[in-house]
Amino acid sequence: MIDALISSLSLIFSGPHFLYLLFGVAFGIVIGVLPALGGIAGFSILIPFIYGMDKVSALAMLIGMTAVIPTADTLSSVLMGIPGGSSSQATVVDGFPLTKKGQAARALSASYIASLVGGIFGALFLTAIVIIAKPLILFFGSAELFMLGILGISMVGVLSGSGMAKGILACGAGVLLSTMGTAPATGELRSTFGSFYLYDGIKIAIIGLSAFAIPEICDLLRSNAAIAQKEAGIGRGWFRGVLDVVEHKWLVLRSSVIGVIIGLLPGLGGSASNWISYGHAVQTAKDKSKFGKGDIRGVVGPEAANNANEGGGLIPTLLFGIPGSGSMAVFLGGLTLIGIQPGPNMVGKDLYLTYVCVWSLAIANVVATGAMFFISKPISRLATIPFGLMAPFMIMIIYFAAFQSTFTNNDLYTLIVLGGFCTLLKYFNWPRPAFIVGFVISDTIERYFYQTLQFNGWSFLHKPGVILLAIIILISIYFGNKKASDFQIRKKATQLKSIFSYNVQYIFLGLIYFYFLYVVIDSASLTYLGGIWPLAISASMFMFMTYIIFFNKRMLSDLIYINYSKNEGRDFLISFLWLALPIALSAVFGFLISMIVTFYAILKYKTRASFLKMNLIIIGCLSLLLGLAYSMNLSLPRGLLQSIIKLPWPFG
C-alpha cells in the first residue's frame, strides 16, 4: 500500500501528468468561480478531449478539476449571494451576510482554509478506507439511508429558529415541490399541473438559485447600492479567517467527517452534506443568535464538508461503479472513455490509479487554496462597485445556470415562479433553509422508507445501524433545542404598518394553503405506493394550516410579519419585474436577443455609465456567454421568433 502510494506520487510528477493536473485545477477554478456551473458542466466540457488520452494524465486532470470546484464556488456564494453550486447553498446563508457587513475577506479566507482541511481529510480518508470500504458501504442499507434522511429533516427545528410554525410549513412546501414529477416507486406522474416539462420534477440547482440568488438580486436592484457597505468594503480580515478556522477546528473536523460519510453513501449527494453540516454547526453552537446574519461557523462547517465530500464520493464511484452524485455519474462516463473499469480491480491491480486520484485530490486542494487567495482579492472588489453595473452580469449568469437543466425557456419560467415565491418568503421573513432542506431530503426519505419496508418489513427498526442513528438523531435534537437560533430579524414593532401589508400576506398564505390542498387532491387519485408520501405530508400540512387559520389566532399572527410595509412591496414588485423582463423577452425573441436588450435597459436606467462603458460591459458579458455556450455545444433557449424563422447560431 505504501509502495503504491509512493509510486503513484512519482507517477504524477513524471512526464506531462502534473501539467494536466494543473490545467484541471485551473479549469476547475474557472468553472467553480462562475456561479451555477458545477462538476457536471466541467466534466461535459473536458470529457470530449480526454478521448485517447493517457490514463494517468486524464485522471489527474478530471480529479484536479472536480476537487477544486467546492473551494472555488464559495466565491460567488459569499460575494454575491448566488450559490456557486448545489453543494455550496448553505454557505450563502451566513457567508453573504458577512460580505454585506464588510467582512468578505474574512469569510473567504476562512472558507478556503476550511475547504483545504476538508479536502485533505477527504484524500486521507480515501487512502485509508478504500481497501476496507466495501463492508462500510454495504452496512448502509435502505433502512440506514432512511434514518439519515430523518436526521436531515430533524435539522428543520434549528433552521427555523423561533418561527417554528413557519419553518414546518416551509419545509412541507419544500417536500411537496420535490415530490413533483415521477414517483420513485410506481413511475406515476405527481402534481405536474399537466405540464410535460415537470415530468422530471424540479432540479435542485433551480431551487438553489430561486431561494437565494433571485431574492438577493431583487434586494440589490431595489437598493442599487454596492453589495458590501461602502465604508467597510471587503475588509482586511484575510488573516482573521485563518484564525477562525483554528478557533473552530473541531467543528471543521466534525464537518469533514460528515462530508466524507455522506459522500461515501450513494444517494445523498453534495447538497445534503452541505446542509446537514450547516445544521450541525447551528445545533452545536452555544450562542445561536448570529446564525443567518453572518456567523463564521455557518461558513467553515459546510465548506469543510463539501470538499471532504469529494473524497468520499470517489469511493462508491471507483469501487462499485455507482455514482453518488450527478457529477460523479459524468466522471464515471469519462473513466470508461479512457479505458478505466471501476470495480474491485481499483483496490487490486489498479490500486495505483486509485492513489493517483488520492494524490490529485490532495495536490489540487493545496494548489487551489493558494490560487483562490491570489485571485480573490481583485475579484472581491466587485462587491464594492454599484450594483447596477454588476446586475447584467449576474442576471445573465444566473439564467445561464438555470437553463442547464433542459436548455429551454421552461427552466427560466420555473426559476422566475419559484424565485418569486422565495422572494416573498424572504420579505415575509420565512426561513428559506427549512424550505430547501425539505426539498433536498424528501426523495431520500420517501425512496428508502418504501424500499426498506418492502425489503425488511417493520423489523428494519431493530437493525443496529438504525438504532445507532436514532440515538444520534435524539442527541442532535436535544442539543439543537437547548437554545433556539433566530433566523428572523425581529425588530420590536407593535403597531401595524399598513392594512395592505397584512392583506398581501394573507393572500400569500392562501396560496400556500391551496397548494397543499391541490397536492392532497392530486395524490389521492394515485395508487397507494405512488401517492402515500405526498398525501401524508400535504394532508398534515393542510390540517396544520387549517388549525392555525381557524382556531389559533396567536399562531396565525406569528405567521404574519409586521415589519413589512407597502412601499417595500411596491419596490419589490418593480425589481422583480426587472428580473422577469428578460425571461418574457426570451420567450419571444430567444435568449441572446433578450440579454442584449436587458443589458442596455438596466445599464441605462440603473446606472450612469457612459455609452462606451455600457458597450464594453455588454461585449464582455456576451463574449463570456457565447464562449461558454460554444465550448459546451449549446444552443441558447429559443423563442417564438426562432420557431418562425431560422436564424444562425447563436441567435437560432
Place this chain on the structure above:
Amino acid sequence: MFKKTAIIFLAFIYFTTNLFAAEVDFKGKTVKWMVPFAVGGGSDKWARYYGPLLSQNLPGKPNVIIENCPGGGSITCTNQFAALPAGDGLTILGDSGSTKFPFLLEDPRVKYNYNDWLKTVVLVSPTGGSTYVSPSTGYKTTADFQKLKTVELKFGSQGATSLDLIPMIAYEILGLKVKHVFGMTGRGDGRLAFERGDANLDYQTSSAYLKVEETLVKEGKAIPMFSWGIVNPDGSISRDPTFPKLPHFAEYYEQVYKKKPSGPAFDAYKAFLGSGFSAQKMVFLPKGTSPEIVKVYRDAFTKIINSPEHKASDNDEIGKYLQISGNNSEAVLKNTINANPAAKAWLKKYLSDNYQVKF
C-alpha cells in the same frame, strides 16, 4: 472558337457541379448528434464513443458534436426530432430502449413513430443482460428450480415500465414469486441491494454482469441463471455472445418445463427484449432524408464497425455485440417495433392488474 470554348466550359461546369451534387460532402460542416438523455448516462457514453469515429468516416470529416437534450424520459427531445424536416443530414438522433417502450405501450405523450424511420435508421447497437440468484434461496443448479418457485424472491427494480420490464416478464413466464421493489436509481443500486442481502434476485447488463461473474459468482455469493438472449432479425432468440456458456431464457424455460415457451406473454418478452436490449440503441436521420445521405451514413458506420480499432476496443458500452448498419438495420428495426397486438394487450393487462400502471 469563342462559342465552342464557352460550350465546353459550360458543359464542364454542368458536369462538375452535377458530380459534386451527387456526392455528399460534409467538409467544414457540423453534424449535431442529439442525445435525449443526460450527460454521463449509457446513451451519452455510447454517442461519445461513436462521435469522433463518425467524424473520421463521413466524407469531408465534419465536426460531430453531441447535444444532450434530456427531459420527459427522452420523449420531449425525440418528439422535437420527429418534427424536423428532412434536411441536409446534419442532425441525427441516438435513442435508447426507454425511448421505444413508451412508443410500444402507446403513451399519449409520444408524437414520434418508429415506422417513419425505417428508411433512415443507420446504426443498431445491441446489448444484453443476465440474471442471477442468491444461494441463500437454496438454489444451486437448474435442478433446484422447483424449490426456487416456492421461495419469495425480492428484486430491486427501476420501475414497472423501465428496462426492468424484461426481467419482470421473464420471471412471470417462469412462474417465480417475485416481489419487485421499485425505485432503484440504476442497476448498480440493484446490485448493492443484492450484495447487502436485501434482495436475493438481480440482473446486470452485459458489461456489469462480467464484473459480477468475476467477483460474486466466483466467491459463491451469486448463482447465474440465464441470459436474456439476443433477438435475431428473423425473430428467433439465440445465446448472448458475451456469455456464450450461459443458456438464454427460452433454453432455460425448456430445461425446467420440458417444453418451448409460447403464447402472448412470450411474444411480449421477445418484442420488449428486442427494443430494450437486442436493438437498444439506434441512430436515425430525420424522416424523409434522401437515400444518398442515408447511404453515406450507413457506409460510414459500416466502415467504423469493420475497422480494426473498433474490433480491438474494449469499450464496455459496445461489448462483444455485432453492431448492425447498412440495410440490415432496417430489418432489425421493423422486427423491434411491430409487436403483435395480442402480446401488447397481454402486457398492458398484466401491468395494470399487478402494478396499477395506467394506460
